[in-house]
Amino acid sequence: xxxxxxxxxxxxxxxxxxxxxxxxxxxxxxxxxxxxxxxxxxxxxxxxxxxxxxxxxxxxxxxxxxxxxxxxxxxxxxxxxxxxxxxxxxxxxxxxxxxxxxxxxxxxxxxxxxxxxxxxxxxxxxxxxxxxxxxxxxxxxxxxxxxxxxxxxxxxxxxxxxxxxxxxxxxxxxxxxxxxxxxxxxxxxxxxxxxxxxxxxxxxxxxxxxxxxxxxxxxxxxxxxxxxxxxxxxxxxxxxxxxxxxxxxxxxxxxxxxxxxxxxxxxxxxxxxxxxxxxxxxxxxxxxxxxxxxxxxxxxxxxxxxxxxxxxxxxxxxxxxxxxxxxxxxxxxxxxxxxxxxxxxxxxxxxxxxxxxxxxxxxxxxxxxxxxxxxxxxxxxxxxxxxxxxxxxxxxxxxxxxxxxxxxxxxxxxxxxxxxxxxxxxxxxxxxxxxxxxxxxxxxxxxxxxxxxxxxxxxxxxxxxxxxxxxxxxxxxxxxxxxxxxxxxxxxxxxxxxxxxxxxxxxxxxxxxxxxxxxxxxxxxxxxxxxxxxxxxx
Amino acid sequence: xxxxxxxxxxxxxxxxxxxxxxxxxxxxxxxxxxxxxxxxxxxxxxxxxxxxxxxxxxxxxxxxxxxxxxxxxxxxxxxxxxxxxxxxxxxxxxxxxxxxxxxxxxxxxxxxxxxxxxxxxxxxxxxxxxxxxxxxxxxxxxxxxxxxxxxxxxxxx
Numbered sequence: 001x002x003x004x005x006x007x008x009x010x011x012x013x014x015x016x017x018x019x020x021x022x023x024x025x026x027x028x029x030x031x032x033x034x035x036x037x038x039x040x041x042x043x044x045x046x047x048x049x050x051x052x053x054x055x056x057x058x059x060x061x062x063x064x065x066x067x068x069x070x071x072x073x074x075x076x077x078x079x080x081x082x083x084x085x086x087x088x089x090x091x092x093x094x095x096x097x098x099x100x101x102x103x104x105x106x107x108x109x110x111x112x113x114x115x116x117x118x119x120x121x122x123x124x125x126x127x128x129x130x131x132x133x134x135x136x137x138x139x140x141x142x143x144x145x146x147x148x149x150x151x152x153x154x155x156x157x158x159x160x161x162x163x164x165x166x167x168x169x170x171x172x173x174x175x176x177x178x179x180x181x182x183x184x185x186x187x188x189x190x191x192x193x194x195x196x197x198x199x200x201x202x203x204x205x206x207x208x209x210x211x212x213x214x215x216x217x218x219x220x221x222x223x224x225x226x227x228x229x230x231x232x233x234x235x236x237x238x239x240x241x242x243x244x245x246x247x248x249x250x251x252x253x254x255x256x257x258x259x260x261x262x263x264x265x266x267x268x269x270x271x272x273x274x275x276x277x278x279x280x281x282x283x284x285x286x287x288x289x290x291x292x293x294x295x296x297x298x299x300x301x302x303x304x305x306x307x308x309x310x311x312x313x314x315x316x317x318x319x320x321x322x323x324x325x326x327x328x329x330x331x332x333x334x335x336x337x338x339x340x341x342x343x344x345x346x347x348x349x350x351x352x353x354x355x356x357x358x359x360x361x362x363x364x365x366x367x368x369x370x371x372x373x374x375x376x377x378x379x380x381x382x383x384x385x386x387x388x389x390x391x392x393x394x395x396x397x398x399x400x401x402x403x404x405x406x407x408x409x410x411x412x413x414x415x416x417x418x419x420x421x422x423x424x425x426x427x428x429x430x431x432x433x434x435x436x437x438x439x440x441x442x443x444x445x446x447x448x449x450x451x452x453x454x455x456x457x458x459x460x461x462x463x464x465x466x467x468x469x470x471x472x473x474x475x476x477x478x479x480x481x482x483x484x485x486x487x488x489x490x491x492x493x494x495x496x497x498x499x500x501x502x503x504x505x506x507x508x509x510x511x512x513x514x515x516x517x518x519x520x521x522x523x524x525x526x527x528x529x530x531x532x533x534x535x536x537x538x
Numbered sequence: 539x540x541x542x543x544x545x546x547x548x549x550x551x552x553x554x555x556x557x558x559x560x561x562x563x564x565x566x567x568x569x570x571x572x573x574x575x576x577x578x579x580x581x582x583x584x585x586x587x588x589x590x591x592x593x594x595x596x597x598x599x600x601x602x603x604x605x606x607x608x609x610x611x612x613x614x615x616x617x618x619x620x621x622x623x624x625x626x627x628x629x630x631x632x633x634x635x636x637x638x639x640x641x642x643x644x645x646x647x648x649x650x651x652x653x654x655x656x657x658x659x660x661x662x663x664x665x666x667x668x669x670x671x672x673x674x675x676x677x678x679x680x681x682x683x684x685x686x687x688x689x690x691x692x693x694x695x
Contacts (some may be wrong), residue, residue, distance in 0.1 A: 017681045021554060021618040028613065032565030039570075103594060529568050 011052035034042055040184045045414050046421050049406075050397075052226050061469035063115045068468055071120035071156040071180075072170055073147050075128045076286075077255070078185055082213075083253035083459035088118050091136040111461050114468055119155045122147045124267040125285070127260050144272065144450035151178040158471060161185060162213075164294040165301075166274055169194035176205040178261050179361050181471050183464065185213040186308070187300035187491050188484035190274075191522045192513060195488045202481040211467040211486035214308040218462035221395040225313045225382075228397060232353040233422075234384030235405055238312070242306035244298065244370035245376040252339060252372040253289040253301075253332050257282050266311050276530050283334075284530065290335035292495075293528040298338030299324065303368045306478070307345075308487045310366060311382065313391070314352060317486055319345035319366065323506045324497040329371030336529055339372040343494045355386055355405040368494075387421075396420035489513065496525050541675075550681045553611040553616050553672045556665065560629065563614025567606045574602050583646050589639055608632050616672070619682010626673045633666040 070086070071077050080090060087417055089097075089108060097105035117139040121132035129143045144150035150159070158181035169189040172182045189195040202210050216222055228234065246252060261282050268280045275293035278284075288294035289301055296304075310316070326341035345366040354361040368460050369378070382389040386403040390396045399406045401417040409415040463479075472476045489506070493513055497504040505514040515521050539548065565574045576598050582589035592601045608628055615625025640665075642656040654661075678684035 014685065017686045018619070018683055020550075020681050021557070021616075021683075024558060025555055025614055025617040028617070029565055032562055035566060036569040106595075183597055276647040517573060 010299055023143075042414070046409075049409055049414070050228075050233055050422055051231060052224065052233070052422060060125075061465055062473055063465070063468055065115070065472065067115050067117040068088075068471060069119040069157045070148045071122065071144070071153075071159045072118060072132065073122040073150065073159055074185075075121055075123040075132050076125075076162070076442045078495075079123070079160070079162040082162055082183075082185075082460060082464070083118060084108060085111070085458050086114055086116050088120075088136060088139075090131055091133075092131065104293045112460065112465065113360035114421055114461070114465055116468065118170050118438050120144055120150050120153065122150055124271050125258065125261060126265040127258060130489070148174065149318075151180060152442065154385060156180060159181070164271075164288040166294045167234045167295045169198045169217055170273065172210065173201040174200055176201045176208055176210070179185060179205075179208065181467070182210045183210050183467050184210065184211060184484075186487065187210050187296050187304040187348070188488040189492075190296060190300070191525055192489070192492055193426040193522055195485060195492070197404070199481050200484055202482070209263075209467060209470040209477060210481055210484070211463065211470070212479040212481075212487065213460075213463070214312070214479045214483070214487070215459040215463035216305070217312045217478040218459040218466065219393065220391060221391060221424060222309065222312055222396070224395055225389060225391050228389060228422075229352055229382075229397075232355070232405075233387055233397060234352060234382060234389055235386030235400075235403065236354040236356070237352040237362070237364055237382050237384040238530075239367065239383045240310055240314070241364050241367045241369065241378075241381045242303075242310065242382070243301045243368070243380065244306070244372075245375045245378055246372045251375070253287055253295075254331075254333070261285065277527065278530055285339055288349055289334075290337055291528060291530050292336050292526060295337060296491060297495055297498070298341035298372075299343065300488075300491040302370060302490045303343060303494055305489050306368050307366070307490050308379070308483065309391070310382075310410055311483065311486060312478070313382070314350075316350050316364065316366070318506045318508065318532075319493070320348055320508075321346045321503050322490070322497050323503045324494045330371065338498060341368075341370045341439070341494075341498065343368040343497070345490065345493075352384065354389045355403070361385065390420075395424040397420075397422040435451050492521075492525055496521055499527060500524050541677075541680075546677060546680060549672070549675050549677045553619070553622075553677055554670060556629070556668055556672065557613050557616025557618075559613075559665070560609050561617060561641060564606050564609030564613055570682065574598065575605055584638055584641055584643075595691030605632070619684050620687075622676060622678035622682060622684055623673075626669055629669045630666060632672065633662055633669060637662040637666060
């Protein structure tokens with residue numbers, strides 16, 4: 001071998017050394033492609049089995065024309081939030097967000113313009129009313145001392161009611177009679193009689209729209225959940241569990257008492273309305289949720305949310321019977337409403353469909369369990385023979401290991417009962433149906449889903465948009481009087497059961513809560529001790 | 539720098555192991571459209587301001603794309619031995635960020651889905667150390683496409 005040959009060999013060997021990495025790079029790329037293909041195939045297989053259509057119904061709205069002129073009644077905590085969802089924020093909120101939460105401010109500014117003007121405000125506390133007038137002066141916002149003055153005004157087309165509960169129905173009824181459209185916060189009513197009265201008022205007001213403030217009906221996970229139920233993926237749901245878990249002053253309605261509140265700045269007599277006439281009491285004014293005279297306890301205040309969350313998915317309507325128990329165990333601070341509250345609602349004739357032999361499965365229990373002394377997050381679970389749905393802002397569905405419907409897929413390994421067979425991210429167009437430890441981890445953690453891809457949209461904004469679209473174009477609303485009626489009546493049954501200490505029944509034929517001989521159910525429900533607070537006045 | 543044959547083999551192997559890991563991770567993320575780094579960033583235990591900003595709505599898309607691009611670029615650079623110096627520096631930077639987001643310092647909660655138990659030293663930190671070695675003991679002039687670039691440069695000199 002001569003030198004030239006040696007050099008040539010070395011050259012070739014060196015050239016090969018230069019290219020050594022190429023097959024490895026190709027290997028890594030090939031491996032990644034194969035892995036992804038396998039995952040996509042698994043996902044496709046499961047999705048073919050489930051055939052869930054997660055698309056939101058068309059919610060485009062024609063909101064052109066003159067702005068709808070809105071009067072806000074109640075501008076405490078929820079009132080300003082509702083106006084923010086309409087694209088109207090107070091000057092102080094905007095300044096606060098500029099400093100502390102620019103992302104939230106940006107999300108607010110990015111909201112769809114709903115073409116409204118805030119032309120009136122009613123609030124019984126001068127500071128709040130003045131703030132609204134000042135913030136919305138460009139809209140021509142005027143303060144009305146009494147809601148009846150506002151309702152008589154030709155400058156108002158529609159009202160948003162975010163008052164204490166005992167004012168919801170009286171104002172809503174008057175508004176409808178005055179020809180104004182109504183958006184009313186939950187619970188729709190404070191007692192049984194006014195629930196019927198409000199329903200009559202809506203039925204008599206032919207061209208007016210009432211929407212109850214259960215904005216979760218706009219949340220994509222709840223729309224997807226309805227499709228999952230319609231496709232009978234869970235099989236027969238025998239148990240639904242819902243919860244409230246809170247462990248803070250704010251969560252227990254111990255709101256701040258404003259330093260400028262006094263009998264001169266608060267219209268106390270008007271606040272009282274149907275409540276017992278007691279002297280001015282700042283705590284009652286700001287923390288009204290703690291007393292039956294103005295609020296509705298955990299049943300109307302928070303269970304109403306959970307009831308409607310499930311009712312919009314299952315459409316199970318009124319329960320046959322309701323049993324409630326609980327007490328004041330974590331906040332002995334003078335309140336009357338329980339802070340620990342457990343309710344069982346029975347639906348013996350209800351079924352979401354069965355994959356088993358005909359007649360075997362029928363009946364369901366809805367459970368609501370609440371404490372204001374612990375905030376461990378318990379999931380909302382819809383538990384069926386074929387699967388379990390964990391329903392919140394995110395949605396996950398697990399196959400049941402003993403499912404009849406998915407028996408074959410579980411056997412073949414297409415579906416693993418230990419990880420979600422379907423998980424949905426409401427904020428993104430993407431859905432992730434696969435079954436990996438990572439997606440399970442992030443789904444459990446719950447911090448991922450709302451931010452991926454698209455921008456975040458406030459459900460309340462969509463709910464108000466639906467209401468405004470209905471006002472302008474006669475389209476339907478998702479939480480009208482019938483849904484509100486069921487939400488309110490089932491809440492009242494919970495309250496009555498707790499107060500009367502007995503099982504309360506619903507008569508489907510007469511659409512009424514069954515009273516014992518001589519019993520006035522509204523009296524039981526509204527029974528309050530606030531009259532005893534005379535001595536504690538501020 | 540002169541290496542023995544075994545030393546060179548070990549160093550090239552180390553470089554390519556890391557390259558494979560980066561390239562595979564990058565490709566997998568590229569092929570999974572729903573992947574995002576937001577969970578990792580929002581779970582950050584140090585420099586929360588920095589990682590919070592990176593995971594903000596205005597930044598997250600850019601951050602996700604950059605992460606994928608850097609992983610793939612570093613992977614190719616280390617495997618093929620091309621522009622290796624730059625690739626390793628980029629790799630060191632991104633590993634430092636990965637480590638700092640979840641550094642397992644005393645008193646911090648173990649988060650994430652990583653298997654195993656860690657105190658201060660995590661797999662990210664070990665990979666950072668390995669990259670450091672690759673940086674200090676370059677091999678791409680002997681095994682890798684850089685050898686052509688290096689030779690041309692030598693010839694030109």
